[in-house]
Amino acid sequence: MTAKDAARWSDALLAASLFAIDPVRIGGVVVRCSPDPLRDRWLSALSHMLPKAAPQRRLPLNIADNRLLGGLDLAATLRAGRPIAERGLLVEADGGVVVVAMAERLSHKTAACLAAAADTGEVIVERDGIAKRYPAQFGIVALDEGIDDERPPSAMLDRLAIHITLRGMRLAEESETPTAPIDVATARSQLRAVQIDGEVVSALCEASLKLGIWSLRAPLLALRVARASAALAGRETLSAEDLGAAARLVLSPRATKLPVQEESDEAITTDDAGQDSTCDKGGAPAEDELQEPKSLEEIVLAAVQATMPPDVLARLKVSQSVGKSRTSCGHAGMFRVSSLRGRPIGSRRGELRSGARLSVIDTLRAAAPRQAIRRLEKAATGSEVRADRIDVRREDFQVSRFRQRTETTTIFVVDASGSTAVNRLAEAKGAVEHLLGDCYVRRDSVALISFRGSSAELLLPPTRSLVRAKRGLAGLPGGGGTPLAAGIDAARALADDLMRRGQTATAVFLTDGRANVARDGSAGRGRAEHDALAAARLMQANGVNALLIDTSPRTAAFARQLADEMAATYVPLPHAEADAVSKIVQANTEARRPGARSR
Amino acid sequence: MPTAFPFSAIVAQEEMKLALLIAAVDQTVGGVLVFGDRGTGKSTAVRSLAALLPKMQVIAGCPYGCDPEGDRTRCADGCGGRAAKGVTKTRAVPVPVIDLPLGVTEDRVVGALDLERALAHGVKAFEPGLLARAHRGFLYIDEVNLLEDHIVDLLLDVAASGENVVEREGLSIRHAARFVLVGTGNPEEGELRPQLLDRFGLSVEVKTPNEVETRVEVVRRRDAFDRDPKAFAQRWKTEDGKVRKRIAAARERLATVTVPDSVLANAAELCMRLGVDGLRGELTLIRAARALASLDGWETVTDAQLRRVAPSALRHRLRRNPLDEAGSGVRVERAVAEVMPA
Numbered sequence: 001m002t003a004k005d006a007a008r009w010s011d012a013l014l015a016a017s018l019f020a021i022d023p024v025r026i027g028g029v030v031v032r033c034s035p036d037p038l039r040d041r042w043l044s045a046l047s048h049m050l051p052k053a054a055p056q057r058r059l060p061l062n063i064a065d066n067r068l069l070g071g072l073d074l075a076a077t078l079r080a081g082r083p084i085a086e087r088g089l090l091v092e093a094d095g096g097v098v099v100v101a102m103a104e105r106l107s108h109k110t111a112a113c114l115a116a117a118a119d120t121g122e123v124i125v126e127r128d129g130i131a132k133r134y135p136a137q138f139g140i141v142a143l144d145e146g147i148d149d150e151r152p153p154s155a156m157l158d159r160l161a162i163h164i165t166l167r168g169m170r171l172a173e174e175s176e177t178p179t180a181p182i183d184v185a186t187a188r189s190q191l192r193a194v195q196i197d198g199e200v201v202s203a204l205c206e207a208s209l210k211l212g213i214w215s216l217r218a219p220l221l222a223l224r225v226a227r228a229s230a231a232l233a234g235r236e237t238l239s240a241e242d243l244g245a246a247a248r249l250v251l252s253p254r255a256t257k258l259p260v261q262e263e264s265d266e267a268i269t270t271d272d273a274g275q276d277s278t279c280d281k282g283g284a285p286a287e288d289e290l291q292e293p294k295s296l297e298e299i300v301l302a303a304v305q306a307t308m309p310p311d312v313l314a315r316l317k318v319s320q321s322v323g324k325s326r327t328s329c330g331h332a333g334m335f336r337v338s339s340l341r342g343r344p345i346g347s348r349r350g351e352l353r354s355g356a357r358l359s360v361i362d363t364l365r366a367a368a369p370r371q372a373i374r375r376l377e378k379a380a381t382g383s384e385v386r387a388d389r390i391d392v393r394r395e396d397f398q399v400s401r402f403r404q405r406t407e408t409t410t411i412f413v414v415d416a417s418g419s420t421a422v423n424r425l426a427e428a429k430g431a432v433e434h435l436l437g438d439c440y441v442r443r444d445s446v447a448l449i450s451f452r453g454s455s456a457e458l459l460l461p462p463t464r465s466l467v468r469a470k471r472g473l474a475g476l477p478g479g480g481g482t483p484l485a486a487g488i489d490a491a492r493a494l495a496d497d498l499m500r501r502g503q504t505a506t507a508v509f510l511t512d513g514r515a516n517v518a519r520d521g522s523a524g525r526g527r528a529e530h531d532a533l534a535a536a537r538l539m540q541a542n543g544v545n546a547l548l549i550d551t552s553p554r555t556a557a558f559a560r561q562l563a564d565e566m567a568a569t570y571v572p573l574p575h576a577e578a579d580a581v582s583k584i585v586q587a588n589t590e591a592r593r594p595g596a597r598s599r
Numbered sequence: 600m601p602t603a604f605p606f607s608a609i610v611a612q613e614e615m616k617l618a619l620l621i622a623a624v625d626q627t628v629g630g631v632l633v634f635g636d637r638g639t640g641k642s643t644a645v646r647s648l649a650a651l652l653p654k655m656q657v658i659a660g661c662p663y664g665c666d667p668e669g670d671r672t673r674c675a676d677g678c679g680g681r682a683a684k685g686v687t688k689t690r691a692v693p694v695p696v697i698d699l700p701l702g703v704t705e706d707r708v709v710g711a712l713d714l715e716r717a718l719a720h721g722v723k724a725f726e727p728g729l730l731a732r733a734h735r736g737f738l739y740i741d742e743v744n745l746l747e748d749h750i751v752d753l754l755l756d757v758a759a760s761g762e763n764v765v766e767r768e769g770l771s772i773r774h775a776a777r778f779v780l781v782g783t784g785n786p787e788e789g790e791l792r793p794q795l796l797d798r799f800g801l802s803v804e805v806k807t808p809n810e811v812e813t814r815v816e817v818v819r820r821r822d823a824f825d826r827d828p829k830a831f832a833q834r835w836k837t838e839d840g841k842v843r844k845r846i847a848a849a850r851e852r853l854a855t856v857t858v859p860d861s862v863l864a865n866a867a868e869l870c871m872r873l874g875v876d877g878l879r880g881e882l883t884l885i886r887a888a889r890a891l892a893s894l895d896g897w898e899t900v901t902d903a904q905l906r907r908v909a910p911s912a913l914r915h916r917l918r919r920n921p922l923d924e925a926g927s928g929v930r931v932e933r934a935v936a937e938v939m940p941a
Contacts, residue, residue, distance in 0.1 A: 025825060065702040072714075083714045108788050112742045113701050119642060124700040126707040126729060129714035154787060158637045192826065198819065205814045214807045217638035220818045224825075361712055467786055 005169050010176050012042055015162045015249050017179040018228040020049035021187045023097055023139025025224050027118060028160035030103070030152065032144045038166050039143065043099070045178040046141070051185065055096035057089050059114075061105055065127070068113055072128035072360070083129055090117050091134040098138050103156065104146030111153035114140060118159055128360065161221035163253035179232070187231040194230045196223065200238050203296035207247065210301065212257035222246040240299045247303035362398035364390065408504045409445040409462045410435070413491045415511035415551070416452040417482035425478040427551070431510065436469050445503075447494060448472050451487030453480035454521040458490060462498065481523060484515035485531035488539055488566070495544040506545040509568070512552035513559030529558060536565035547571065602828040605835035606647040607842055609640055610817045611808050617891070618801040618911050619648050620842075622737075622779045624849040625890040629800025629883055630758065630780030632743070632791075632915065639805045640817075641783040645739050649696035651839055653847045655735060659688040662727050663774045664695070664734045674774065695736030697729050697778075699754075701745060708750060709757075709765050710772070725772050730754075730763045733778040743782030744791050754780065755798050800883045801908075802915035804928060849893040856893050858885060858900045865902060865939055869909060872934045875916045884912040902939045909935050 012031075019029050029046075033039040047056055065071070070088035077084045090098065090113070098114070100106060117123050123136040140160055142152050151157060204219040204226075213219075226246035230238050367390060374391045378384070412432050416425060432448070439446045446469050448460035460472035487509070495505035515528040519535075539546065546568035550559040563570035609616060618631045633641045658665040665674050667689045699708070706712075710728030729738070738754070740746060757763050763776040780799065784791070796802065808814055824831040863885065870881045885900075887908040892900045914927040 069700070069702045071704075077714075109701060109745050112745050112788075116701060116741055120646075124698050126700055126703045128704055129706060129711060129726065131707060154637065155785070196822065198815075201819050201822070202811070202815045205818055206811050209809065209811060209814065214636065214809070215638040216640075216807055216814060216817050219814065220821055223818065223822055360714065465787060 002170070005171060006176070008169055009171055011248060012164050012166060013045060013176060013178050014229075014245060015164050016042065016046040017049055017184055017187075017232060018225055018245070018249070019139060019141075019162060020046060020179075020184045021228040021231060022191060022224060023050075024121070024137045026139065026161045026228065027221060028140030028142060028156075029162040029164065030142045030144050030157060030160050032146070032163070032165040032167060034167060035101075035143075035145055038169060038171060041171075042166060043141070046097075049179060049181050049184045050097060051181075053095075055093050057093040057096065057098050059089060059098050059100045059110075061100075061102055061110075063089065063110065065113075068110065069123055069127065070125045070130070070132070070134070072130055085125070085130045085132055087134065088123060088125070090114070090123050090136045090138070093138040094134070094136045096138055097141060099141045099143065100152075100156075101143045101145070103142035103144050103152040104150040106142075106152055106156065108153050108155070111155045115155045115159055158215050158217055161225050162249045164249065165253075183232070187228065187234075190231045190234065191227060193236055194227045195237055196227065197237075199296055200226070200243065203243070203300055204246070204251075206297050207300035208251055208254075210297075211251055211255035213251060213254045215254075218251060218254055222250040225250050240296075243296065243299050244303040247300040251300065252303070356399040359398045359400040362400075363392060363396050366398055367392045367396040407445060408506065409447055409498050410439055411447045411449060411462075411491050411494055411505060411507045413456075413487050413507060413509045413511070414448065414450045414476065415482060415484070415487065415509075416450045416476055416478045416480075417514075418452075418479045419482060419512055419514045419552075425476075429473055429476065431549070432473060433470075435508070436466060436473075440464075440466050448476075449487060449490050449494065450476055451483050451490070452478065454483055454486075454517055456483060456486040456490035458494065462494075481517040482511075482515050482528070483517035483519075483521070484511060484513070484528065484562075485519045485535040486517070487511070488532060488535035489519070492535070492539040492542055492544060495539075496542055499542075499544075504545075506547065507539070507568075509546065509548045510551055511548070511559065513550060513556045513562055514552070515558075532562060533565050536562050540565060540567045602832050603647045603650045604640075604643045604821075604824055604828075605832050605839050606644070606651045607838035608820050608824070608831070608835045609644055609647065610820060611813050612640060612644065612805055614911060615641070615644055615803045615805050617907070618803045619644060619781075620846065620894060621801065621887050621890040621908070622781070623648065623652060623846050624894060625853060625886055626735075626777065626779050628779075628886045628890060629879075630782065630798065632796070632799035632802040633781070633783040633805060634786055634791075634802065635805030636807045637785060639807055641805060642741055645696070645737075645781050645783065649694070649737070651843050651846070652694040652696075652736075653843055653850075654691040655694050656689045657692050657735075659690045663731050664692070664736075665775075666735060695733055697733040697736065697738050699729060699738055699740045699746070701742060703729070703750065705750060705753065708753060709763055711765075712770060723770065725765070725770050727774070728763075730757055730776040730778070731774055734774075734776050736778055738778045738780050740780070740782045742784055742788070743795075744784040744786075744788055751795060755795065758798060796915045797879070799915065801887060801911040803911055804914070845894060848896075849890065852893045852896075852898075853890065856889050856898060856900060858889060862888070862900050862902060862905060865905060869905070869934055869938050870913070872938060873913060873917055873931065875913060880913055880916045884909065887912050906935055906939060 015029055019026050031039065031042065033042075050056065059068075066086070066088070068088050068090060070086050070091055073084045073086035076086070100114075117136045118138070118140065121135065121137045123134045125132045125134070140156070142156055142160060144152050146152075157163070201219070201223065204222050208219045208222070223246070226238050226242040229242040229245045230236070233239075233241070235242070371391060374393075375385050378391075412435070414425075414429075414432060436446055443464065445462040445464050446460070447458070447462040448469065449456055450459050451457070459476065460469055463469060491507045491509070495507055498505040514525075515532040516525050517523055518527040519531045544566075546563075546566045548559065548563040548566070548568045548570050550556060550563075550570065550572045552559065559572075560570055562568075606616070615633055618633075622628050622631050633644070635641065656667050658667055661674060663674055706728070708728050708730060710726055710731055713722075713724040713726035716722040716724045740754075743751075757776050758778070758780050761775060761777040763774055765772045782799065808817070820831075866881055866884045866888070870884070875881070884905065888900050888904040891904045891908055892898075895904075897904075910928050910931045913931050917927045917930060
């Protein structure tokens with residue numbers, strides 16, 4: 001265990017104690033971690049600090065609305081002969097903590113439900129004939145086990161104050177012990193006594209602006225964390241240490257740019273040294289610096305900079321892409337959902353399994369004609385017969401059925417290599433932009449893959465957000481070799497993924513077909529073309545609809561061959577015009593659209 | 600119910616506040632759509648509006664909230680019959696601001712068989728849903744773009760016709776449901792269907808303020824509210840009272856506010872120049888301008904009001920050009936400057 005790891009672990013424990021002091025107002029903690037013992041250690045430390053009576057509920061990813069928010073408790077309802085409401089998990093967690101494992105896979109909708117409850121402090125249930133409001137004040141622990149730029153929905157990230165990471169930490173057994181529950185309880189009772197002066201608020205706001213944090217929740221949450229920190233230390237005013245904690249835990253992980261300052265370069269390049277210097281800055285200059293408001297902000301910024309890892313630029317890139325990526329999070333299992341959402345198309349007899357929704361009325365209707373018979377049966381066996389109860393049995397259960405439109409995703413695969421860049425990358429961009437407009441009207445999703453140099457890159461995961469698509473496209477650079485095979489493979493993988501979720505995928509290639517980089521990244525036309533054809537065959541075998549638009553100045557024989565191999569519609573466009581491309585794609589997708597969509 | 604953040608204490612976001620006030624003055628403007636960044640107080644503003652609205656008169660005991668001065672002959676609960684017998688007990692109730700929570704089921708939106716009575720007694724009775732409760736008030740949808748499509752379709756239909764027709768589970772009921780639809784959402788989570796956009800009268804884009812002073816003020820007030828909601832609300836009570844009076848006065852005045860022909864001509868010209876389809880845009884523009892004039896205490900509408908409401912009334916009706924970097928708000932402003940040079 002290095003000194004740095006020890007410092008990080010003590011920060012993680014500090015985060016847990018601050019959260020335990022004021023779970024509802026701090027909102028929660030996002031813990032970026034892998035599912036390993038370290039995570040469990042942190043969780044058990046946290047659960048130790050929370051009051052004994054506080055409920056702790058684990059939220060499974062695939063939770064149904066019924067369990068999340070509450071609804072009709074069928075078993076109890078049938079037993080009692082009157083509607084009985086079931087309390088949802090969020091209501092059960094009132095006064096405690098909800099733990100979301102694999103938060104990066106959480107659906108936007110579940111996240112929005114959590115957010116709504118967190119914002120209003122109550123859950124409103126309007127379901128299955130039940131109309132109730134319950135108090136639901138809880139803190140959220142989101143365990144973010146995502147890889148690369150997989151992140152929890154931004155509705156969560158924005159609301160949970162503290163973001164920490166436990167990844168890549170090595171820890172000895174005898175490391176620091178967590179705050180004692182009694183200290184946490186004392187701090188909780190002292191929260192209200194902590195005074196905040198206006199300068200602190202300005203400092204936090206100014207610092208967050210300088211760090212490129214736009215959301216107004218960030219400075220507010222930082223303030224609450226700082227207050228908890230002061231209460232923990234038994235102070236009645238905020239000290240530099242409290243601000244430092246808030247900056248490290250709240251502001252630093254949200255930063256999207258570095259503050260413009262002379263010594264900023266220094267602070268980043270010498271990471272370990274920076275770590276040490278925070279300790280100095282956090283402790284010593286407290287008295288004299290607190291006098292003037294400007295220096296408060298400097299304390300915050302210094303604390304943020306010190307916690308920035310050396311790969312800060314790479315990380316910033318990821319955090320910027322957080323906004324535009326991962327629309328698909330939590331969609332696993334989408335193909336099953338058709339029994340849960342969409343347009344109701346009646347009901348059928350069925351078991352209450354895998355989250356199917358009971359159609360109460362149809363069930364009652366099915367049970368009604370048999371009542372007389374059942375009463376007779378019961379009377380015959382000598383059991384009690386009650387005329388005011390409806391006897392509903394398992395065989396009466398009717399399950400609602402829903403039809404859902406299959407979603408169509410158009411994957412644009414744009415050749416951004418040097419040969420195209422010279423000829424007509426701008427035109428290809430124009431065509432894609434035009435198509436985006438059409439996809440928007442049809443409510444299709446779009447995805448964007450570009451290939452150049454030695455590999456293909458997913459610029460834009462499937463999304464319906466036009467804003468993101470536009471951004472992804474605008475940033476598309478050109479130049480380099482043509483790794484056509486890599487491009488086709490990437491499109492196939494994405495299409496395959498989408499089709500497994502029950503969606504329809506169409507791939508639109510814009511390329512001149514001049515492959516010169518093979519799958520393994522080596523240059524050479526022969527090998528590259530061979531690989532590209534193999535990739536094309538594989539794609540055809542997977543049953544992906546495709547359209548190939550030849551963007552070379554003269555129609556190329558190889559592009560045509562490629563189109564044949566992937567059973568794609570081949571469109572030579574010696575002088576493509578955005579409008580013409582759009583019409584072709586539209587005609588092509590309409591023709592290939594499956595029946596479900598044409599309803 | 601928790602104390603709401605006072606409406607008058609919301610910092611900046613003038614366009615959003617104005618749109619909500621206009622909808623409060625004249626319900627016929629249509630709904631308000633608030634789209635924008637996270638943490639800009641979208642939900643806060645809508646929820647605080649509820650606490651601000653002047654009370655309304657209803658027939659006592661009517662589950663559909665019938666207006667004593669309106670046409671009651673078609674009330675599903677038989678208010679018409681009661682009126683004929685001379686039974687007209689009324690009472691003042693707060694204007695309903697009904698939350699349409701995520702995860703709502705269809706039966707609770709439109710109303711359905713009363714389960715309690717069906718299960719226990721086998722009686723077929725209708726239990727009014729959220730649409731009935733929102734009648735004459737506001738129906739608020741947070742994260743409107745995450746609402747399931749079939750519920751959205753249902754809402755649109757009722758919002759357009761002002762009447763909820765229930766034909767299900769052996770029930771056949773129709774009742775009035777006129778409400779202002781208020782939706783909020785974040786464009787990062789997917790856009791709204793164009794058909795839905797068009798149904799909202801006013802559309803507002805909110806952005807996080809980037810001046811330090813404004814941001815500091817937002818955080819300071821929010822923090823004060825969090826620490827002691829009751830005391831904070833008390834401090835803003837007079838301000839909120841002023842807004843309430845302003846709404847009430849504007850409603851009184853609304854019927855007498857006149858719209859001169861020159862303003863009508865300018866509104867028509869504006870819509871034509873922007874290529875807005877249909878009459879709805881023009882109508883909303885005029886109504887919103889009239890409500891604004893009324894709020895500001897004027898007896899006649901002038902171009903000044905038209906200028907202020909044009910962006911909210913028209914930006915979501917433009918033929919969408921996905922690649923116009925300028926955004927529709929700017930396009931409207933450009934057209935306004937051309938039609939009505941200051």
